[in-house]
Amino acid sequence: MSNFQTDAVDLAVRYGCPPFGPGLNADLLFDQIIVAVGSPLLVEKLGAPSDDDNIARYPLLHDAHNFWPQYLESALLRRTTMAAVKNIRFNQTSLAIEAAVAGQGLALASTFFVEDDIASGRLLRVLPTELRVGSDFYVVSPRKPRHPHSVAAVRSWLASAAMR
Incomplete structure (x- = not known):
């Protein structure tokens, strides 16, 4: 800094x-309002993450903030253990977002960072939960x-x- x-x-x-x-x-x-996003093609292929236990079928794309445990708990999806889900880690949020656009999994990102991708249809908000981290x-x-x-x-x- x-x-x-x-x-x-x-x-x-x-x-x-x-x-x-x-x-x-x-x-x-x-x-900072964190939302879960994914490629429309990936959601079409695997089904909505909110259906049954479909989220376990998705790789979770982590950035350095690692908000997934907190997000899943907030979304009441804690029954899906992190060990049962494939986790891919990036050191920057922008890399996780680009991987989500490419259909590699679901990413968590600030609405500010993904609003253009959502508006253009490159990404979908895949769960309704919004996480505020303070x-x-x-x-x-x-x-x-x-x-x-x-x-x-x-x-x-x-x-x-x-x-x-």
Whole structure:
């Protein structure tokens, strides 16, 4: 994580819960709402994950956050043991999302990261459960930035992009 004083950073997007430190402004960009997604072709082939114990037929695509145990418990699918399910692990959420698009399994991702793929039909929300994990995405900058006009312009642009 960059340090605003020593790394000459003017602005950052941080994942977590404020406060992020003294002397910093933090504005919410978007809530972290986790949903399960998969390829429409995979769902057609294996059946809806919510039917009976169909979720056990799906590989679960994990990212570094490893929300699957928490998600399955929240979705009341805990009867499906993680050991009985094929698990594929990635170190980045974007890799898990791309694997889901390619039909390799089900991924968990923030609605913000997959809304375009869902709208285009590349991905489906495969279960109705939404998981909130207590951390969200914020734009953070010093209260007294070195370049106030530039920081204000980028903060404004980020806020408008997050609202789309």
